[in-house]
Amino acid sequence: MKAADLFQQIQKKQSYLCLGLDPEKSKLPVHLLSTEDPIFEFNKAIIDATADSVVALKPNLAFYEAEGLAGWQSLDRTVVYCRENYPDLFLIADAKRGDIGNTARKYADAFFTAFPFDAITLSPYMGRDSIQPFLDYPDKWAIVLGLTSNSGSADFQLQELANGDLLFEKVMSEVGGYGSTDSLMFVVGATRADYIRRVRELVPEHFLLVPGVGAQGGSLDEVSALGLNKQGGLLVNSSRGIIYASQGADFAEAAQREALNLQRQMKALLERYC
Amino acid sequence: MKAADLFQQIQKKQSYLCLGLDPEKSKLPVHLLSTEDPIFEFNKAIIDATADSVVALKPNLAFYEAEGLAGWQSLDRTVVYCRENYPDLFLIADAKRGDIGNTARKYADAFFTAFPFDAITLSPYMGRDSIQPFLDYPDKWAIVLGLTSNSGSADFQLQELANGDLLFEKVMSEVGGYGSTDSLMFVVGATRADYIRRVRELVPEHFLLVPGVGAQGGSLDEVSALGLNKQGGLLVNSSRGIIYASQGADFAEAAQREALNLQRQMKALLERYC
Numbered sequence A, B: 001m002k003a004a005d006l007f008q009q010i011q012k013k014q015s016y017l018c019l020g021l022d023p024e025k026s027k028l029p030v031h032l033l034s035t036e037d038p039i040f041e042f043n044k045a046i047i048d049a050t051a052d053s054v055v056a057l058k059p060n061l062a063f064y065e066a067e068g069l070a071g072w073q074s075l076d077r078t079v080v081y082c083r084e085n086y087p088d089l090f091l092i093a094d095a096k097r098g099d100i101g102n103t104a105r106k107y108a109d110a111f112f113t114a115f116p117f118d119a120i121t122l123s124p125y126m127g128r129d130s131i132q133p134f135l136d137y138p139d140k141w142a143i144v145l146g147l148t149s150n151s152g153s154a155d156f157q158l159q160e161l162a163n164g165d166l167l168f169e170k171v172m173s174e175v176g177g178y179g180s181t182d183s184l185m186f187v188v189g190a191t192r193a194d195y196i197r198r199v200r201e202l203v204p205e206h207f208l209l210v211p212g213v214g215a216q217g218g219s220l221d222e223v224s225a226l227g228l229n230k231q232g233g234l235l236v237n238s239s240r241g242i243i244y245a246s247q248g249a250d251f252a253e254a255a256q257r258e259a260l261n262l263q264r265q266m267k268a269l270l271e272r273y274c
Helices: A003-013 A038-050 A069-085 A101-114 A167-176 A190-202 A220-227 A251-273 B003-013 B038-050 B069-085 B101-114 B167-176 B190-202 B220-227 B251-273
Strands: A017-020 A056-058 A090-097 A119-122 A141-147 A184-188 A207-210 A234-238 B017-020 B056-058 B090-097 B119-122 B141-147 B184-188 B207-210 B234-238
Touching: A003 A251, A017 A038, A017 A090, A017 A251, A038 A069, A038 A251, A056 A234, A069 A090, A069 B069, A090 A101, A090 A141, A101 A119, A141 A167, A141 A190, A167 A184, A167 A190, A184 A190, A190 A207, A190 A220, A207 A220, A220 A234, A220 A251, A234 A251, B003 B251, B017 B038, B017 B090, B017 B251, B038 B069, B038 B251, B056 B234, B069 B090, B090 B101, B090 B141, B101 B119, B141 B167, B141 B190, B167 B184, B167 B190, B184 B190, B190 B207, B190 B220, B207 B220, B220 B234, B220 B251, B234 B251
Parallel strands: A017 A056, A017 A234, A056 A090, A090 A119, A119 A141, A141 A184, A184 A207, A207 A234, B017 B056, B017 B234, B056 B090, B090 B119, B119 B141, B141 B184, B184 B207, B207 B234
Antiparallel strands: none
């Protein structure tokens, strides 16, 4: 999928919503726990209920890895189910991998071939050869951490360099040169909307993946005003606010309602800014 | 396992060798390819042949993830086999994970509970809350990337901060305060022995995990002279130089020979510096 294809989906669905599929067994509706694969059954119901309102799905792999082999089985079933039933959904492995060149190629094989994702999130700490192998796959994406939404982001990402830049600014301007706007996005946390303006100066054309709206406190209006561009340029993630809108038997309907609510807000924001 | 237990193993085996178990199907001896789980059979033979000479095993997860579900099955069998047959081996998941606090807790569950590793490698880019959850597990370890051995390490890790420190120096002195010498190690690449002296100023007591000796060109003598301390303080990793010493039917014997050769060098270095 290229940037233009992703923008086409955004226009078609009038949405730039990315759904974070981060299931925890302890939070699943009880009636699913007796099924053979509760996490897959949960994901399947959530995806069916929200697919009209979302353009991207982002399983965070920690939630699957925590279940051991069974978790990887649930992830595999989820990805295959999406590919077969919703081929236009943009599938992001939120894996935050990052390793030396020959090992990075193995991670690219893992998430672009063994598991057919469209994109993977990456940590930039190890530099260019930890990112480049992912950019060499046609129509696949590397989504590199720029400025994250957690409290620890201040520890290193906001450190000032000798030339006056903050570390995340150096990362984004440097990594921005590794790939094109058809292969590279950045993660920018919504809880720091004041920085999104600066990010748009550094990478005006690249898509941004923005977590932190909703449970983490970011403002959709503010992020959209600063982040949207003429090619869309924005995916806003929501996870807990949608998938746990209800933990009862009506969890899928509640998730649908929440996703639709966000999609309607996004429709208005697209008309205004895009 | 605490630092003193690890040092006891180092003294017992007269070795601080960490074996990188990074199997690639295309490089396995052909006679293994017809077995049900070639990667596990390869690992098992390598482990049996080298267990007397090594104190730690470090599977890099990329090589397993690249094989999809089957790879995770191979990893699971390998870890269970080690736990049952070599309970004193220190097992490191070379995963380089790093995510926000509640997600980091899931990764800790994954690698300390679902898969019973002793330690996991972590990327520091997201700061304290991405590391702390791993330090809260008793007798488990976080091994945080300081200065890595790849070409891209210069891109960000060697950036100079406004206060004159290099980024990796800031990372190591900051993260060094998060945990004790019983819960926290650092990755320091052997290809930059000139920096190991500086690292020992920053974290004189912590264990260092040093990749890059052998295939990547680092010198064992130099690293040991600078890195060993009175509590051992050093794990030196070798992967390809041991596991692919031969790709024929004698691969396990060849691996044993290489591991033993390194162990003998380490014995002499321990007598000299420790």
